[in-house]
Amino acid sequence: MAQRKPFRWHVGVFLAPALLVYTAIMIVPLIGTLNLSLFNLDQGNRVFVGLANFATLFGDPRWSGAFWNALGNNAWFFLVHMLVQNPIGILLAALLSSPRLRMAAFYRTAIFIPTILSFVVVGFVWKLILSPIWGIAPGMLDAVGLKSLFAPWLGREGSALTTLALVSVWQFVGIPMMLIYAALLSIPDEVIEAAEMDGVTGWSQFRKIKLPLILPAIGIISILTFVGNFNAFDLIYVSQGALAGPNFATDILGTFLYRTFFGFQLQLGDPHMGATIATAMFGIILVGVCIYLFTIQTRLRRYQF
Amino acid sequence: MTPTLRLALLASTVLAGAAAAQDVTLTIESWRNDDLTIWQQQIIPAFEAAHPGIKVNFAPTAPAEYNAVLNSKLDAGSAGDLITCRPFDASLELFSKGKLADLTDLAAMANFSDVAKSAWQTDDGAATFCVPMASVIHGFIYNKTAFDELGLTPPATLDEFYAVLDKIKEDGRYIPMAMGTADQWEAATMGYQNIGPTFWKGEEGRKALIEGSQKLTDEAWVEPFRQLARWKDYLGDGFEAQTYPDSQNLFTLGRAAIYPAGSWEIGVFTPQIEGAFEMGAFAPPVAAAGDTCYISDHTDIALGLNAASPNAEAARTFLEWVGSPDFATLYANALPGFFSLNSAPVEMADPLAQDFVGWRETCEPTIRSTYQILSRGTPNLENETWNASANVITGAETPEDAAARLQEGLASWYQPQQ
Numbered sequence: 001m002a003q004r005k006p007f008r009w010h011v012g013v014f015l016a017p018a019l020l021v022y023t024a025i026m027i028v029p030l031i032g033t034l035n036l037s038l039f040n041l042d043q044g045n046r047v048f049v050g051l052a053n054f055a056t057l058f059g060d061p062r063w064s065g066a067f068w069n070a071l072g073n074n075a076w077f078f079l080v081h082m083l084v085q086n087p088i089g090i091l092l093a094a095l096l097s098s099p100r101l102r103m104a105a106f107y108r109t110a111i112f113i114p115t116i117l118s119f120v121v122v123g124f125v126w127k128l129i130l131s132p133i134w135g136i137a138p139g140m141l142d143a144v145g146l147k148s149l150f151a152p153w154l155g156r157e158g159s160a161l162t163t164l165a166l167v168s169v170w171q172f173v174g175i176p177m178m179l180i181y182a183a184l185l186s187i188p189d190e191v192i193e194a195a196e197m198d199g200v201t202g203w204s205q206f207r208k209i210k211l212p213l214i215l216p217a218i219g220i221i222s223i224l225t226f227v228g229n230f231n232a233f234d235l236i237y238v239s240q241g242a243l244a245g246p247n248f249a250t251d252i253l254g255t256f257l258y259r260t261f262f263g264f265q266l267q268l269g270d271p272h273m274g275a276t277i278a279t280a281m282f283g284i285i286l287v288g289v290c291i292y293l294f295t296i297q298t299r300l301r302r303y304q305f
Numbered sequence: 306m307t308p309t310l311r312l313a314l315l316a317s318t319v320l321a322g323a324a325a326a327q328d329v330t331l332t333i334e335s336w337r338n339d340d341l342t343i344w345q346q347q348i349i350p351a352f353e354a355a356h357p358g359i360k361v362n363f364a365p366t367a368p369a370e371y372n373a374v375l376n377s378k379l380d381a382g383s384a385g386d387l388i389t390c391r392p393f394d395a396s397l398e399l400f401s402k403g404k405l406a407d408l409t410d411l412a413a414m415a416n417f418s419d420v421a422k423s424a425w426q427t428d429d430g431a432a433t434f435c436v437p438m439a440s441v442i443h444g445f446i447y448n449k450t451a452f453d454e455l456g457l458t459p460p461a462t463l464d465e466f467y468a469v470l471d472k473i474k475e476d477g478r479y480i481p482m483a484m485g486t487a488d489q490w491e492a493a494t495m496g497y498q499n500i501g502p503t504f505w506k507g508e509e510g511r512k513a514l515i516e517g518s519q520k521l522t523d524e525a526w527v528e529p530f531r532q533l534a535r536w537k538d539y540l541g542d543g544f545e546a547q548t549y550p551d552s553q554n555l556f557t558l559g560r561a562a563i564y565p566a567g568s569w570e571i572g573v574f575t576p577q578i579e580g581a582f583e584m585g586a587f588a589p590p591v592a593a594a595g596d597t598c599y600i601s602d603h604t605d606i607a608l609g610l611n612a613a614s615p616n617a618e619a620a621r622t623f624l625e626w627v628g629s630p631d632f633a634t635l636y637a638n639a640l641p642g643f644f645s646l647n648s649a650p651v652e653m654a655d656p657l658a659q660d661f662v663g664w665r666e667t668c669e670p671t672i673r674s675t676y677q678i679l680s681r682g683t684p685n686l687e688n689e690t691w692n693a694s695a696n697v698i699t700g701a702e703t704p705e706d707a708a709a710r711l712q713e714g715l716a717s718w719y720q721p722q723q
Contacts, residue, residue, distance in 0.1 A: 062683075062684055062714070062717065127548075130546065131543075131546060131547075131551065132541075132542055132543020132544075132546055133542075133547060133554075133555065134551070134554075151543075152542075152543035152545045152546035153546070154545075154546045155485075155486065155487050155543065155544070155545025155546030155699075156545055156546075240487075241489070243688065243691060243692065245488075245692070245695060246486065246487075246695065246696075246699060247695070247701050264685075264688060265685075265687060266394070266675070266676065266685055266687040266688065267680070267683070267685035267687070267688050268394075270683070
């Protein structure tokens with residue numbers, strides 16, 4: 001006897017506020033941006049140009065040169081985070097979760113604090129620290145006899161981007177640390193005790209028992225880092241300006257988009273090419289997230305206790 | 306309250322209202338919020354005293370927001386009667402959209418030279434839509450006390466210029482020149498546009514570039530880059546990461562001897578230095594003694610009339626006054642470093658400002674080469690020049706390569722250069 005369940009209205013009612021707000025402030029502007037990238041101005045009139053803006057972005061050597069430069073810099077920015085921020089985050093979490101560590105709460109807070117600072121503060125403070133004229137970095141290096149190692153890092157093409165990436169790592173290392181710390185704490189004591197009974201301790205315990213159990217957390221951190229880095233803008237804008245100097249060495253997709261969309265100094269803003277770059281960024285992030293979701297996350301094994 | 310008293314009060318209110326209605330209030334839109342007190346305490350009272358019946362209200366917005374705020378106010382019909390004009394394309398666009406009134410027939414326009422008006426004219430020069438107020442002049446400010454200490458005299462030619470720099474460097478007590486490449490615009494504005502006019506012969510070269518008869522790869526346009534490349538040795542340690550405020554501080558703290566400057570710094574430096582040392586100024590050095598010198602006397606600020614203003618009559622009276630020598634004297638003395646564009650000579654009290662403005666007599670003035678017409682397309686010539694000037698100084702690009710890149714970019718969209 002199949003009696004139809006009554007339609008559950010309350011589900012819709014409870015979902016509606018979030019759905020409406022999300023649609024109004026996220027989905028509609030997103031579609032608006034995608035739409036804007038298909039138009040351009042022709043003698044002052046807005047006309048539909050199809051994919052011509054994308055042809056300009058990827059075909060015109062000036063546009064494509066700037067785009068690939070920004071994408072390359074973005075990739076390096078991401079790589080530095082993956083190679084430095086996340087391993088350090090894991091290491092700090094492992095140290096914090098050690099039962100013999102005293103003042104763990106203090107370290108945890110101290111390392112997490114930069115994360116809640118504004119980009120503007122971080123960018124400005126590091127710019128001052130590293131300033132060759134007033135900064136404390138040259139003086140500190142001098143005090144240990146390593147003055148010769150100092151260079152105006154933010155002003156050199158070769159080192160500016162890496163320096164900024166490391167500043168960003170300094171600011172955000174608290175986030176992977178906290179997530180992995182939480183994952184480590186959720187490992188039941190029985191598992192650890194069983195491992196100790198079997199003689200698996202120390203480094204091999206971490207590698208063989210704990211690491212597999214926190215892999216899903218590391219996966220989530222990687223994808224958050226990826227999305228965060230490819231959307232980055234603030235730190236570069238604050239410390240190097242919209243022209244992302246020296247000689248565009250720190251230009252990432254966010255600053256390239258900003259300059260194009262809003263204009264800069266005598267350059268008037270071009271909303272259509274700006275939207276085209278924004279759409280390309282959206283595509284890059286979408287592809288990256290999909291690769292993660294369909295190839296990596298499905299293979300991650302989850303353990304339930 | 307008795308009925309009589311009520312009546313008396315009512316009558317007085319009505320009468321006062323009628324008296325006030327004869328006064329016209331003009332509102333000025335501006336981005337110069339730094340100058341609010343100067344307008345309120347010096348400029349407006351002077352005008353109101355001479356023109357009873359017209360009241361003026363100075364209503365500035367923050368510089369970075371000005372263009373956007375002004376555009377939306379003009380579209381909504383809520384903008385003030387008088388509009389402070391940015392130079393060149395921003396104002397030209399407002400004029401072509403019919404937002405700014407044509408002021409060509411204003412009698413005070415006769416007080417301004419063609420160069421002074423060029424920033425607020427249609428490309429063919431037929432219509433002028435803003436009354437020029439002030440310009441800024443480029444040159445070099447130097448630490449006179451340090452120069453006396455080292456026994457140096459301000460240089461007039463390029464050879465003397467480098468000889469002076471060499472001597473300061475040799476002595477080692479002062480950084481020869483305070484400039485950094487981190488903000489890029491310093492290198493372009495205080496570097497390239499400062500010394501450049503000497504090589505491209507001011508207006509002659511600038512106009513030839515717009516006509517297409519000269520190219521950025523011509524000797525006259527590459528040579529300023531070669532000069533900039535030579536500056537590298539005289540800048541402070543770590544100049545690659547030195548920002549504009551860093552450079553200003555290096556100079557005002559007395560650590561650097563020469564500062565490639567814009568005249569607006571006079572108003573900033575004088576109170577900061579507080580007499581700790583004396584300042585002087587010299588014009589961009591010329592190639593050989595006796596050559597004509599050229600200076601960048603860049604038209605920066607003007608005042609226009611909102612085409613939709615209901616008080617156009619009164620606003621025109623105000624604009625005539627802005628174009629008069631009286632206003633020029635008042636403004637130039639209240640804001641040292643912003644020089645009147647009026648043809649009538651202006652007496653200024655500030656000695657450093659006098660030095661700068663004195664070059665108008667001895668040198669040929671021009672404006673920044675990239676501002677008129679040439680920065681309308683993509684890539685934007687002004688922004689590219691920032692990058693190229695900084696690259697040339699750091700050595701990331703040779704002067705020839707930088708010039709070739711700028712030329713290629715300009716030719717990609719500007720017809721006369723193709």
